[in-house]
Amino acid sequence: MRFLFKTDYNQDIKLAKHGGHVFWYGLLVLFLLAAPWVIQEYWLAQLTFVLIYAIVGLGLMLLAGFTGLFSLGHAAFLGVGAYTQAVMVNAGIPFPLAIACAGLLSAAVGMVVGLPALRVKGIYLGMATLAFGFIVEEILARWESVTGGNAGLMVNPPAIGSWSLDSTNEFYFLCLVITIGATLCIVNLMRSSTGRAFVAIRDSEISAQSMGIHLARYKTMSFGISAALAGIGGALYAHKIQFLSPEQFSIIQSIDLLLMVVIGGLGSIHGAFLGAIFLIVMPQLIAIAKDYLPSAIGQATGLQGTVYGLMLILFVLFEPMGLYGRWLKIRTYFQLFPFYRKGMFKRQKSFQKSDRLK
Amino acid sequence: MQLLQLLIDGISQGCIYGLIALGFVLIYKATETVSFAQGDLMMVGAFMGLALMAFMGLPYWVSVPATIIGMGLFGGGLERVVIRPILGQPAFSIVMLTIGVGFVLRGVITMIPDVGTDTHVLPVPYAGGVLRLGNLVISAEQAMVIATTAVLCGGLYAMFRYSKIGLAMQAASQNQLAAYYMGIPVKRINGLVWGLAAAVAAIAGLLLAPITFVHANMGFIGLKAFPAAVVGGFGSLPGAIVGGLIIGIVESVAGFYLPEGFKDIAPYIVVLLMLVLKPNGLFGEKLRKKV
Numbered sequence: 001m002r003f004l005f006k007t008d009y010n011q012d013i014k015l016a017k018h019g020g021h022v023f024w025y026g027l028l029v030l031f032l033l034a035a036p037w038v039i040q041e042y043w044l045a046q047l048t049f050v051l052i053y054a055i056v057g058l059g060l061m062l063l064a065g066f067t068g069l070f071s072l073g074h075a076a077f078l079g080v081g082a083y084t085q086a087v088m089v090n091a092g093i094p095f096p097l098a099i100a101c102a103g104l105l106s107a108a109v110g111m112v113v114g115l116p117a118l119r120v121k122g123i124y125l126g127m128a129t130l131a132f133g134f135i136v137e138e139i140l141a142r143w144e145s146v147t148g149g150n151a152g153l154m155v156n157p158p159a160i161g162s163w164s165l166d167s168t169n170e171f172y173f174l175c176l177v178i179t180i181g182a183t184l185c186i187v188n189l190m191r192s193s194t195g196r197a198f199v200a201i202r203d204s205e206i207s208a209q210s211m212g213i214h215l216a217r218y219k220t221m222s223f224g225i226s227a228a229l230a231g232i233g234g235a236l237y238a239h240k241i242q243f244l245s246p247e248q249f250s251i252i253q254s255i256d257l258l259l260m261v262v263i264g265g266l267g268s269i270h271g272a273f274l275g276a277i278f279l280i281v282m283p284q285l286i287a288i289a290k291d292y293l294p295s296a297i298g299q300a301t302g303l304q305g306t307v308y309g310l311m312l313i314l315f316v317l318f319e320p321m322g323l324y325g326r327w328l329k330i331r332t333y334f335q336l337f338p339f340y341r342k343g344m345f346k347r348q349k350s351f352q353k354s355d356r357l358k
Numbered sequence: 359m360q361l362l363q364l365l366i367d368g369i370s371q372g373c374i375y376g377l378i379a380l381g382f383v384l385i386y387k388a389t390e391t392v393s394f395a396q397g398d399l400m401m402v403g404a405f406m407g408l409a410l411m412a413f414m415g416l417p418y419w420v421s422v423p424a425t426i427i428g429m430g431l432f433g434g435g436l437e438r439v440v441i442r443p444i445l446g447q448p449a450f451s452i453v454m455l456t457i458g459v460g461f462v463l464r465g466v467i468t469m470i471p472d473v474g475t476d477t478h479v480l481p482v483p484y485a486g487g488v489l490r491l492g493n494l495v496i497s498a499e500q501a502m503v504i505a506t507t508a509v510l511c512g513g514l515y516a517m518f519r520y521s522k523i524g525l526a527m528q529a530a531s532q533n534q535l536a537a538y539y540m541g542i543p544v545k546r547i548n549g550l551v552w553g554l555a556a557a558v559a560a561i562a563g564l565l566l567a568p569i570t571f572v573h574a575n576m577g578f579i580g581l582k583a584f585p586a587a588v589v590g591g592f593g594s595l596p597g598a599i600v601g602g603l604i605i606g607i608v609e610s611v612a613g614f615y616l617p618e619g620f621k622d623i624a625p626y627i628v629v630l631l632m633l634v635l636k637p638n639g640l641f642g643e644k645l646r647k648k649v
Contacts, residue, residue: 064450070450070453116633116634119633119634119637120633120637122449123392123449123453123592124588124592124633124637126392126453127585127629128629128633130581130584130626131626131629132630134622134623135626135627138619138622141619142618142619251581255457258454258457259454259457262450262454266450301469302464302465302466302467302468302469302574303465305461305462305464305468306461306465306469307465308458308461308465309457309458309459309460309461309462309464309465310458310462311458312454312455312457312458312461313440313458313459313462316444316451316452316454316455317440320447320451347447349445349447350446351390351446
């Protein structure tokens with residue numbers, strides 16, 4: 001067992017709580033820095049995808065996991081960021097300016113979506129964001145003069161003047177820098193009073209209002225930051241896949257993002273990364289497993305959808321805290337050995353309409 | 359006259375949306391969960407009808423009741439296995455669960471060799487017939503949709519008003535504690551409600567199949583039924599049908615009078631307007647909970 005004996009106020013608010021954190025996260029950062037020389041190029045490309053989806057996942061985790069506003073149309077913000085980046089880079093604007101604009105435009109769109117969110121709760125918010133996602137997808141498809149419509153849009157590699165980043169390694173380092181920056185921003189946000197306000201809104205809006213938290217301001221801020229992160233992730237996504245078309249940002253993509261956040265573990269930063277790893281690794285595992293299954297199952301087209309759905313059902317039924325929750329339980333077991341009790345992470349039942357029993 | 363034709367088309371499409379929305383609202387009233395699996399249940403119902411009619415060669419008047427009863431049992435089983443353990447968890451988790459169920463249903467149907475990935479024609483006895491009233495042209499499929507929806511609504515109204523099971527369902531959805539006190543087996547009633555919702559989805563699938571043919575992506579129409587449920591109000595059964603009709607008419611009229619592309623997003627614009635102006639829908643109830 002590890003005992004944290006605090007002798008200083010600063011120890012309470014430090015980013016890395018103890019030496020173990022510093023050691024393991026330092027090792028992770030070293031591995032990520034050395035990755036282009038350690039792992040093959042194909043897996044480096046997959047790792048880049050993981051980083052991009054993790055940025056978007058951080059945004060959605062902030063919105064759904066930390067503020068409790070679940071958004072079924074998040075792919076719309078991804079699409080807005082991606083197309084903004086594509087249009088600007090194709091027009092020759094340098095990369096840092098273009099990505100900042102993509103983030104800001106997505107944030108503005110997010111705040112616009114957030115406005116009706118202030119009046120509606122729960123499932124109605126999901127419906128509003130779903131409706132909004134469809135509208136944005138249709139606009140992207142119809143506004144052909146800017147987005148190229150259904151015929152798609154080619155994207156130039158990121159460039160500042162004549163220095164362009166078009167190799168896998170250079171793009172990987174760009175994504176790594178942006179991911180680390182975004183993670184530090186979100187971790188610090190959650191340590192601050194704004195982050196605590198978000199969590200208060202998730203837990204009970206009425207109590208939060210009683211404590212003096214201005215609901216409208218914080219909800220709009222949450223939508224804005226989450227959409228900005230999705231926009232930045234979308235901009236990097238546009239450069240990675242190099243060819244955009246509106247159907248990549250449909251409801252299926254939104255559901256994939258939600259799947260990532262739920263399976264990773266709602267309400268934790270690690271959950272975004274674990275979910276992104278799950279989302280990228282799953283198709284590879286299915287492709288490998290296909291060789292071992294009888295051909296009737298293995299070669300069928302619906303296999304990926306079935307496996308995703310099954311994993312989602314199993315996680316919600318048996319492990320609602322997601323992959324990170326399972327890791328927490330294992331770690332707590334070993335930390336408290338032999339005093340771990342079975343009901344330590346028991347779920348609480350709650351109903352929205354009162355007078356419900358079971 | 360063009361407008362009347364558009365209205366008829368809109369009403370017939372709206373009846374389908376209304377039937378799926380009816381399933382949503384039934385489930386929401388009984389168990390407080392929003393089920394994203396209704397569209398895919400409709401698709402499975404259509405495939406079950408196809409299997410009975412086309413592959414096993416049973417006559418229409420045998421396979422339709424068989425499909426409805428089969429899907430009812432499937433819905434009840436789904437509730438027992440997947441939904442009952444999860445009641446009381448945050449609404450978001452349950453929504454993700456039903457999305458997962460939808461994925462699995464769609465994936466399993468697609469995996470069936472040769473059948474899953476093709477588009478099939480459902481052999482119905484009234485296919486191809488046309489009714490003419492002056493300048494109006496109503497196809498037999500559309501007339502069947504409207505007629506069946508009307509009969510179904512009348513039947514459900516009678517059931518909820520006069521039969522003991524209907525009263526028990528209403529009681530369980532209004533105040534669960536009181537229902538327990540009155541001796542109503544609430545968990546079993548919830549299973550029945552899911553079965554009923556799945557049966558309604560199967561009817562919608564069998565009605566829609568002659569119009570759009572049977573294929574694995576039929577379930578996406580369910581996504582358009584959500585605006586119908588929101589417009590009508592999530593807690594109201596007649597609201598679901600009325601909402602469906604409104605969405606169908608709006609879609610049909612927007613497709614003709616507005617520029618291209620508005621047809622698909624018109625229902626969603628209506629939803630956003632509804633959420634801003636009247637968040638509880640046309641017939642919705644205002645919920646109050648003591649803090």
